């Protein structure tokens with residue numbers, strides 16, 4: 001089985017957005033790029049499948065600008081066998097990314113696509129099902145457990161009110177949630193080795209145009225300033241005044 | 247112009263969020279409601295009574311129940327030419343289905359819509375709600391998911407909408423539903439509750455969520471959790487609130503031992519009143535809270551429980567406040 005692990009590079013989500021002005025682009029200070037945390041979990045799962053002998057090859061694909069090469073090398077250092085950069089504009093819409101991933105899955109005869117449930121920058125959360133739809137493959141989203149039995153895979157999906165158990169036959173697309181695993185750190189020797197490995201570069205299939213345009217980034221709705229209370233008594237009194245106690 | 251709203255009912259009873267999706271749909275055009283899951287068992291009857299619904303498309307299933315996302319998406323893609331917008335709630339069903347339709351129609355959906363400015367201009371959060379974007383639609387039919395907390399439920403009407411039947415056939419390889427492990431609770435649901443008490447990793451030292459649960463029960467509140475509490479094994483992931491958990495909008499949110507990470511704040515900003523109880527004065531939740539108490543959470547929660555059980559009037563007497 002060949003697994004395609006799709007990764008997106010995002011600005012480090014641990015760093016809050018400070019510099020901010022209204023306009024068609026998001027103005028902020030330069031922030032280091034990291035693997036989207038959910039994609040990192042997907043990649044970890046792919047590498048574990050290989051370590052368990054369930055997968056034979058893990059191919060990591062990034063659909064983005066050439067500056068993502070470093071992030072793809074981090075994926076190689078974690079344990080991916082080969083890395084592919086599908087060259088695209090940084091702001092490529094999910095449709096283009098999904099087309100790129102579907103193209104790679106067909107071109108390289110992949111049996112399983114794993115990726116995160118959403119990019120923590122744009123928060124679209126659409127790439128996995130879009131790719132599955134284009135390929136006509138079964139899909140499972142928000143997956144927090146994966147079990148293999150021959151060419152069948154059983155997953156648990158985290159949804160409102162509980163967990164749905166789904167069985168898929170391969171080829172399939174799975175998007176993963178927190179809780180599936182804890183990604184490993186790349187070791188220093190592996191980081192050094194990954195520097196020498198090739199990152200293959202492919203060109204984007206011809207664009208199909210945009211589905212929507214971003215007219216402006218806006219500040220989030222402001223909340224009124226709060227106040228500190230000195231005691232539990234004062235807190236309860238204030239809440240009672242605000243009319244929010246039963 | 248016409249909007250197809252997908253009822254959020256695949257695994258359970260028609261969700262209350264469906265009525266909110268109808269409200270969003272009516273801000274765009276005239277609404278047809280597609281009932282494919284549980285609601286189809288009652289032939290879409292619940293949806294017929296939502297004010298604003300012109301027609302219910304009741305999907306029947308010869309082969310599978312609940313219907314698979316894959317086959318439903320193919321059916322919706324076939325209906326798409328008759329609509330200018332196709333809309334669902336952003337939940338485990340809608341967020342699975344709508345993008346798959348997007349793959350079939352070659353359109354990127356606009357997800358988690360939190361406001362509709364006009365029929366082609368939408369607002370949605372990015373970067374865990376640290377910024378909003380104004381999106382202008384360029385391709386139709388447009389595909390959307392909405393944040394249910396951002397739209398009020400559509401009222402009930404007395405004249406039921408007509409029903410059209412449509413069969414969903416097994417058309418593409420699809421996942422097979424093998425069961426649902428429900429996390430049942432006697433407490434109110436997070437999406438409905440007026441008060442939510444949320445526990446964070448600060449509870450880890452006690453090894454349980456008891457302090458949160460006791461206070462919640464005193465208040466008749468729902469219980470929520472941070473990812474920190476879920477990872478510490480104190481709460482089930484179903485209770486997680488935030489960027490990748492539930493989005494809530496209660497009248498009162500009380501955070502006990504919650505630091506207030508960006509990803510958590512993403513899910514609580516629509517709460518009317520936010521209370522932070524944390525012994526670290528620098529915890530970011532204090533900065534967004536309406537009322538912040540720098541204190542040990544266990545002492546504070548227990549004390550608050552005592553006061554509430556004695557009744558509010560006693561405090562007012564003690565502090566001499568006049569209501």
Ligand SMILES: Cc1cc2nc3c(=O)[nH]c(=O)nc-3n(C[C@H](O)[C@H](O)[C@H](O)COP(=O)(O)OP(=O)(O)OC[C@H]3O[C@@H](n4cnc5c(N)ncnc54)[C@H](O)[C@@H]3O)c2cc1C
Nearest residue numbers: 446447448472473474488489490503505509510525526543
């Ligand atoms: C991709 C991604 C997605 C995420 N999505 C979510 C999400 O949806 N929801 C979410 O919640 N998190 C999410 N997180 C995690 C988030 O970044 C934080 O790690 C998490 O919210 C922290 O949880 P916490 O506040 O419980 O824990 P901590 O940050 O550890 O805070 C615990 C707090 O408890 C206080 N405390 C400890 N003991 C006491 C005491 N006795 N009395 C009073 N106060 C005390 C401490 O001062 C501290 O502030 C996500 C992270 C990533 C990377």
